Amino acid sequence: MCPAVRFPTVGEVKTQTKRADMVSCRNVRKTYGAGESAVRAVDGVSADFAAGEFTAIMGPSGSGKTTLMHLLAGLDTPTEGSTSVAGTSLAGLDDRALTDLRRDRIGFIFQAFNLLPTLTARQNITLPLRLAGRPVEPARLRVITDALQIGDRLEHRPAELSGGQQQRVAVARALLAQPAVVFADEPTGALDIATGRALLGGLRDAAQQYGQTIIMVTHDPGAATYADRVLVMADGRIHDELRQPNRDTILASLASVTV
Amino acid sequence: MTMIFVLAWAQVRTYPARLLAIIAAVLLATGFLAATATFAATSGEGLRLTAAAPLTTADIVLDVDSSVRDPGWYRAVAAVPNVRSVDPQYARTVSVFGGDRRGSANVQSLASTAAVRWFDLDHGSWPTGAGQVIADQRTLDELGVGVGDTLTFRQDDGQPMTVTVTGSTDLGFRPLTGSSFRFYADPAFFPGDVPPAALVTIDDPNRIADTIDAIKRALPAGTSAMSASVAADQAAARFAGGNTQLIVLMLTFAAVALLASVLVIANTFHVVIVQRVRQIALLRLVGGHRGQVSRVLLAEAAITGTVGALVGAAAGIGVGYLGADLLDISGGGLRVNPVALVGSVLVGILATLTAAWLPARRATQVAPVRALQEAAEPPAGAVHGGRRLVTGAAIAVIAIAVLTVAGIGISLPLALVGGLLLAAGLLIALPRLIAVLLPPVARLLERFGVAAGLAGSSLSQNARRTSAAAMAVVVGSALIACLAVAATTGRATVDADLEARYPVAVSARTDGGPVDRKTVRALAAIPELSVTATVGTVDAEFSDIGKATPARLAALPAALASRLAPELTASAGPPVLLLPGAYLAARGLSEGSPVSVGVGNRTLQFVARASRLADTTGHLLGVTSADTLTAHGVTAVPTEVWGVARPGFDRAALADKANAVAARDPGVELGGGITEGSDIADVLAILLGLSLAMLGVTVIIALLGIANLLGLSVIERTQEMALLRALGTRRGRLRAVLAIEAVTITLVGAATGVVIGAPVGLVGVTATVGTTATPVIRLPWAQLALLLIAAVVTGVLASVAPARRATRIAPAQGLTR
Ligand SMILES: Nc1ncnc2c1ncn2[C@@H]1O[C@H](COP(=O)(O)OP(=O)(O)OP(=O)(O)O)[C@@H](O)[C@H]1O
């Protein structure tokens, strides 16, 4: 049994007012292609993600989860509607500002290929900070990596780490810079249950202790129970919103959209 | 900044093999530059030393002009205060016989004052009398004689003398004399000569200026005095241009190697970036700016470029020194020009950065979201479309117009401008043109079976990359074809010109006695000669217009007359005398004018005809047939042997064999076509040799570039290949697919290169030699065939490593994602 990951508080913790919306979108649409073959991947979604809130996005395959996440993170531009992160509208930002935003305010964890294969785990974790020219606090790095149980693997390259360890290195990277928002697309998809759960616990703690906003796409109802709420998507729209979800409510909601 | 370097360094360290092609390309280009720089510095110093060496031991050098006739003109200097010694410097040119070879030799006097002798003996003893000489060990080796052996010198007055080699020295360089050999002898060797120079040493070096003034006052008119160091510098400066031509040629090669390298480096970087799309996207995703992405790539370029350039510079130093050593002008030891060397390294690094610039720019276009997507298709490069093709074609057409004008007008500068324009136009247009050519090539390949079809479709789908890889081959083979065609056509032109001007390829003549029968037989045995015959001569007097001119008449035997001068054999009318055209013109005579020639106590009547035969045989003035002379009862002495060469003979081989015969007979002097035109032949031989060296460089660069391209194609087509394997395709067929791809690239590149290079070479050589001779166009079929064979072999070799990777792909990889 894998122990749950706990983050001891280090130094001063940035306190953020709860309830303030860290990420939000209004009437976003994303259409791929044109004419007959046009696909509405996201079809008029409005949603708010409060600071310190852990949201899971679920839904059948092709329902637009990944597309929505890309829109929220500024990796893709909406055909219509607006998105904002930390109060900044993404619509008017150029590539440089968007890049700075990703570097300073956003962390990413995905299913696979999270790490640069040429860098060691430590170099991967500190990459965003060093790209920004910001100092790395060794104490904080140690606390985070110890909590994720990768403290002794820091000088190894991704190829020398297990899938779960690689994933935890990505989590450490997403947490070290204390980004306001962490986007995760099926972060546990490639992990065994125990490793996956430990990672989710870490994410939840990050949300609770540091007020980081977590937005996670997942197919796993068990994973979604770690979230504060679940958004269920179908056909590019938000079909349902569950607060304090449990396995049963999630399964019931999913069943209603898949039929 | 440090993070950029960390990322770049991590890449270089993790995937060194991917960057090997870049290092090799930079290495070659920088190596060429550094070799040129080192060659220039080393040979320059060697030439300086060679020119200045005999003056290094003196303080003051005295010179005379041709008006001075007193052999003792220098003697008065001995009485000038502060002068310690005065040594006259004599020099004579003689023919040297004996040993294995013969040739002209320059004999210089050694100073009587031991301290003024500028080298020491390694073996034997200094020469003392008129019959003793010493020489450089290399000279002795070439002549095949040693210390204690004897040689025969024949001087201007025709008197042979036997000399003994009493000693040898190791100068470490070949003195520049304009003759084949150099010997050193005691002043006693030069009795009665007016020394053209003298070396003076002084007691107090601080009073050199005063002493020079005093010497000038003591010397007769027509003499001059200057400090030895100034004289040494002047002597060196006269030789400064001795290596310029070679350096220019080497720089041309360096420029071409640089260009080919830039192409290979750019393509390699493109490949590297395609392989790394997801990594680049990830870097962008976690907050790397576009500028940071491109800086990482440029830092990688800088690292690999620096490694390649440094290794290349080191290798270049070695090659440059070896080159100078091979030409015997490295006497000053290895000389490195630090500025030029640093320049070469910087140029190598800059070339790498320049080549990486566009691919790095393209890398910044990779969207961050690509890190999250499964399939990593290559980033779409901007399509430059038809505009590029049109621009390039327009420049090329202008260039061809300029080249045509240059070819007709025989202007070398214009030909150079045209060549440069053509290169620019082709570099712009060709990649597109090749890309356009690929689909038809693919369709053609489809007819040759499945493997060829697969290869063709892969090539045409990646047309841009394919054409970029082919460009490196085009540049190299265009240059090779250009040089080979220029050398062959130049050679044919020069040979044809010499053959026309010198109908007699070899002549050996004595001073008056009959030619030794052994020499006649030996010359007749030379396979390059189709006809050899002895030619009799008699003294004659041309008693036209006032004063009589003493000269010789040659009597051509029928065997030669029918070959060389059919007009002599015409039976009707008065006998014909062939005379130099210039002689006829100077005397106001025309074709068919009667001339009377006094031979002994007879006067013979001839009809004059202008002929090159009379022109180019040197001391002869008139040529007639042996029958004519016999008919008049004149007996000619067989003082000469003439040989006519077979068509298309090897000039160098014939010269060697004729010289070997002449070396055994001090009584004869060689003449004829083989003694002319060797300078141009040497230059052309160097061109041909360099074109072969260039072939080597091109093969290496192309090998790396194409192996890289195929490696990438294997990575991209892993699924396709796995599927092919799963469907029952054998490994051999996969290998064949890749080999066919590579060979197609090299063949298309080589053929395009030949099509471009051959005409340029023709125009270039026509513009160069066209002023002096009628161009004879000859194509180097053997070299061009070799080029195509090399292309095929290079292609097959380039496909070996990628094919190994391809055949390791498991069939199952096609079934899983
Ligand atoms: N680049 C694209 N071009 C065209 N259509 C796209 C593109 N990306 C996504 N789509 C379409 O948009 C729809 C939503 O895709 P999306 O990837 O957001 O689904 P998802 O909910 O993440 O699915 P999954 O659970 O399978 O990951 C799908 O129908 C998909 O085919």
Ligand SMILES: [Mg+2]
């Ligand atoms: Mg998805």
